[in-house]
Amino acid sequence: MDKRLERISSVLDSHKAEAIEVFDLRGKDYFVDYVVLASSLGQRHTEALLEHLKKDLKKEEKFLYIDESSDWIVADLGDILIHIMTPEFRIKYDMESFLSELKRA
Numbered sequence: 001m002d003k004r005l006e007r008i009s010s011v012l013d014s015h016k017a018e019a020i021e022v023f024d025l026r027g028k029d030y031f032v033d034y035v036v037l038a039s040s041l042g043q044r045h046t047e048a049l050l051e052h053l054k055k056d057l058k059k060e061e062k063f064l065y066i067d068e069s070s071d072w073i074v075a076d077l078g079d080i081l082i083h084i085m086t087p088e089f090r091i092k093y094d095m096e097s098f099l100s101e102l103k104r105a
Contacts, residue, residue, distance in 0.1 A: 001033070001079075004060070005034060005036065005080070007060065008057070009022065011052055011057065012036075012049060012052075015052045016041060016045070017049055017084065018039040018040075018041070018087075019037070019038065019039045020036065020037070021036070021096065023035040023100075023103055024103070025099070025102060025103060028105060029102070032079055032080060033079045034079065034080045035081045035083065035095075036080065036082045037099075038082070038083070038085075039085060039090050040085065040087075042086060043070035044070075046071065046072070046073055046084050046085070046086055047073070049073075049084050050068070050075065053075065061077050062078070063077060064076045064078055070086075071086045071089045072089045073085075083095060
């Protein structure tokens, strides 16, 4: 699993995603084991990051579902959720606090 998370983070980082965080939620009351959060540089960058993930991870990962808007994209890999958000949406929805609290519970 660590190699998968490292690969996802590496792809995001290499394409200029910012503030990449990985939350280990195994054994918690949540529907996935890991959540990856990343900030984009703006709306077009959000969409571009998803395209890079799909292209670069095509051989390794199966994207089960993708919920897209220009400000926030969620990619479901089954046991990993990837959230790519514009900085404004990341501040507004404060996923870090929610996931940190869930991790502590």
